[in-house]
Amino acid sequence: MRYAIVSDIHSNIEALDAVFARIEPSDAVLCLGDIVGYGPNPNECLARVRERAAATVLGNHDVAAIDGHGIEFFNPNARAAIEWTQGVLAAEHLAWLDGLSYELRLDDMLLVHGAPVDYFAYVLDKNAAARAFAATTAPLIFNGHTHIADFYALRGDGTIEHAFRQHGGRLELEPGTRYIVNAGSVGQPRDLNPDASFALYDAGARTVEWVRAPYELARTQAKMCEAHLPEALARRLAAGR
Numbered sequence: 001m002r003y004a005i006v007s008d009i010h011s012n013i014e015a016l017d018a019v020f021a022r023i024e025p026s027d028a029v030l031c032l033g034d035i036v037g038y039g040p041n042p043n044e045c046l047a048r049v050r051e052r053a054a055a056t057v058l059g060n061h062d063v064a065a066i067d068g069h070g071i072e073f074f075n076p077n078a079r080a081a082i083e084w085t086q087g088v089l090a091a092e093h094l095a096w097l098d099g100l101s102y103e104l105r106l107d108d109m110l111l112v113h114g115a116p117v118d119y120f121a122y123v124l125d126k127n128a129a130a131r132a133f134a135a136t137t138a139p140l141i142f143n144g145h146t147h148i149a150d151f152y153a154l155r156g157d158g159t160i161e162h163a164f165r166q167h168g169g170r171l172e173l174e175p176g177t178r179y180i181v182n183a184g185s186v187g188q189p190r191d192l193n194p195d196a197s198f199a200l201y202d203a204g205a206r207t208v209e210w211v212r213a214p215y216e217l218a219r220t221q222a223k224m225c226e227a228h229l230p231e232a233l234a235r236r237l238a239a240g241r
Helices: 013-020 042-052 060-067 076-088 091-098 126-134 217-226 231-239
Strands: 002-006 028-031 053-056 103-106 109-112 140-143 149-154 160-164 169-172 178-183 196-202 207-213
Touching: 002 013, 002 178, 013 042, 013 196, 013 207, 013 217, 028 042, 042 053, 042 076, 042 091, 060 076, 060 091, 076 231, 126 140, 126 149, 126 160, 126 178, 140 196, 149 207, 178 196, 178 207, 217 231
Parallel strands: 002 028, 028 053, 109 140, 140 178
Antiparallel strands: 002 196, 103 109, 149 160, 149 178, 169 207, 196 207
């Protein structure tokens, strides 16, 4: 079985379509949340994910879109975008989001937006990774939230290794080692690479591959301007930050 891991789509349908074009029909798609927020096409992205994903967990922007929970922690641009999103979301998509869980365990995998238990915590360093590993027994944790493609490896002797995969790359999973694998962001990467990011996990071969997919970024920016979403959110797409 091969899994395609997508996260942080953020209403960017051009990026999502570019990613799905690189995924095989036989791949099981797993979505790690933040389907909405920031971008101009929340309903279209939700429709694609609902049609294609085998499993989906909630992100913090998804939760905020449902009932405003956590919106007080958003910066002004993020808040403006989620308030716009709330005004255009179809009722059926809103109800579907409201039925999702915060984490999901599938065999050896744990799917979560930010971190186990502390669902919207950012895993940005080894200390945060250590807390995440301690919060679950899952040997393989897939997350997003940071918009950075990377991984943390917890060795048998307790040491933690970290590496970025901002330009793609491959990882062979070693026996006796636990991993936190961040798929990066489909719709708003922040690792200085503007191309959409996702990960492919081959459960049989025990490998993870990060893939970057260029997309019609200017078209997304134009639609954001037409929707009167904050200009800064459109500009940052080209910078990948």
